[in-house]
Amino acid sequence: MSLEVLAFGYGLVSAAIIALAAVGFSFQFGISKIFNVSYGAMMSVSAFVAYYVDIILRTSLWLGLVAGGISGAVLGLASERLLFSPFQRRRPAIAAVIILSLALDFFTQNAINAIAGPGFFSYRLPPETVFRFVGTAWTPLELVFVGLAVFAMVSVHLLLTQTRFGTAMRATAADRALASSCGINVRRSTSLAWAMSGLLAGLSGVVLAADSGAFSFVSGDTFFLVVFAAAVVGGLGHTYGAMIGALVVGIVTEEVAVFSPSLKYVSAFGVLIVLLIISPGGILQIAGKVRSDVISE
Amino acid sequence: MSVAWQFYAITLLVYFGVNLMAGWAINFQYGVAGILNFGFIIFQSIGAYVASVTTLGASQPGGYQQYILGATLPWPLSIVAAGIAGGLLAIVVGSFALRPIGRAFQGIVLLIVAVIASDLVSTEFGWFDGTNGLAAIPKPLQGALGLGLVSYGWFYVGLTAVFCVVTYFVIRRCSTGPYGRKLRALRENARSASALGVNVRKETMVVFVVGGVIAAISGAVLVQFLGAWAPSTWMPSETFLYIAAIVVGGVDNMAGVALGVAILYTGILEGVQYFPSIGVGNLVGAVQWMAIGILVALFLWFRPQGMVPQRRRRLSTRVRTVRGSRANVVGVRERDDKNVLT
């Protein structure tokens, strides 16, 4: 069984986890046009919330997953309502918003650090049988994660295209002023979008923690840069693009890990930088499909 | 003053001086020219590493630390080498990071470069001895001066002060007059500046390199005091501390930066030692960071120009006709720097 093919399988799992977060982040950027670096902290928080529910309260990982998702949604909503949107209304410089999100990021991470300590934690996962399929290896849990990611992507797609809320969000992201004058409640759409992206961040945080085996309060932040890379590769603000970006980054990182495990994340960033040099709009721009940052399909 | 207190004071002062140099450098990049360099720490770090390896002598295969570029240069040259390394790194990084992709993107790209750098150095490639880092870095002129430990400490404080003065001199000259004005114009509106003849990419690169050189020298000064340097010393998050210092102290104001450095480093990071230790050991560290995060957020919200804001440069030499009463003129002055957002 070739290592490269095996890595491809891992890459798909990676891609699933990254996609969950990247779509959320891309979404958030599309509607508010800010780089929210604290997104990574949201993932860390959800991982710990799930730990609390699973291990401390002794329920199950699935309940933990739900709790993690909810915590992400709450954090996303709260940070938007209480911090970012009010701040945006003061028309700050772009730099100020990023620095603010960094401040929130450090605050949140260290809040976890203060409560839970700097050590590594892990969920109790039963030892599992490994399935082999065309040279790749899977555990049932990984299959569930991929399934969850696919389910989430489909749900997001349906939400955006089939519901009024979704259409309102897309309109708000495309042209806020126009949407507002069409009678769309842009503030509510924005909050909804952040809650949704927070939910995705929360889910991906738990899944990441479970897949990594061990996590600490910095895990979300470290992973965030990979998520960011994927979102940019796909073109910031484009949900489908983020999925493609996640696939690219997920597979590239795992393949590189075959040759040199330590260069795993470096390669993702390398891809990002090369791409930014060629085309700041990401892959979709190269494909000639997009020009502006919009939540689109 | 007891010896312990003297050592403490010496350490505090050297750190303050080093952070002052670095703070002025990052403020030159951000406050004056508008470059959001979230990867700043790697420039300080490369200076530290190069200053180390150029005084440690050639790396011995099988020795306890492996590194590249070993040499045994006399002290001033190791600082020069550090500066050159900082400049070269700035050129390399700037060549792709300073493209016109927007300030926000630039910032995050530079952050990612810092993370990559940290990852790369931490691997087993042996550039600078991986996660173990370098140690036993000789202190400059120690043998030649033959001073006792405490006296040498004060000597080093004086040395750091000299570097600070030179840094102040350089940055001050660059921040005032036509050049400073040109850079600020670039910060305010790059498109307009370009339409008036400013070569935005070239000027941005120059500022990036100058900042990189000074950051590297600050790293060299620090490492030759500490004697050791490892990836844990220069986490990408360290850049945020410098940013916090200028946001709190004052953007585009050298005195403000000094104040910010004093508050953040000496105040928060050192002052916490005097709090009763509660809970687990790391709790204090975590709470520090939370406090810094809140402090920065508060300043960004209520006083984004910092405590000591950019000074208005009054160039007018002609007597202005006073419009109406004196209150009118005062009123104009009140509007000073309120809208100076970071």
Add this chain to the structure above:
Amino acid sequence: MHMSMVNADQLPAAEPAFLTVTDLWRSFGGVQAVAGVSFAVPQHQIIGLIGPNGAGKSTVMNLIAGIEHPDRGSVFFDGADISHAPPHQVAKRGLIRTFQISSEFARLTVLENLMMAVPHQRGATFWGAMRGRRFWSEDEKVNLERAQDLLERFHLSDLADDYASDLSGGQKRILEIARSMMAEPKMLLLDEPFAGIAGPLARTVEEYLMALRDEGVTMIMAEHELSVIDRCSDSVVVMALGKVIATGRMEDVRQNQEVIDAYLTA
């Protein structure tokens, strides 16, 4: 004496125009913003660039100024090919572009805004700055006097040390013009200088621009305000949907059926 507009191909060989735009093409993501635009601008004149919204006027200005690169075609200014020159080089040659909105340096004072525009300042490089105040203070004094003279002329002296962001919209517009004058331009590209200002302020701006023309500055003025164009311009270039549909004097062009149709259907 008003010389009428000539197309590039009609120019007598002995008299090259100051600015020549030849067959410019530029598209954005499938939309042809500029489709084969050509015209020539003689020196010391004000040329109006008019047309309905979306005609491509701003894009043409951007192409001339170097902010955008043409897909095809060329731009010659004062004998030099600036088709693909970057904006700062175009500016250094004496072709200065003004912008419609938010182009002032907000956190610099009015005087600093003006003095920043002066070309060839010895102290405005790193090494120049390092050589200290004595190196550049003489130049600085001269520039300062010039700037203050300009402020007086434009009646903005009271605002000399105010931050540019504190100025009213009309004052910012005048600052823009004054600043472009400090750059010692041979030619100005004015992007809707009268947008959003009216009444006495507009008349003031008109006077300034005409005075500048008399002092030897050539201008292209993209404008919607046709009455101003009528009064100020020596001739006009009319664009619609990325093409030039008419050139000539305003009173002639006014009666051109194609022009009328373009405005009506835009």
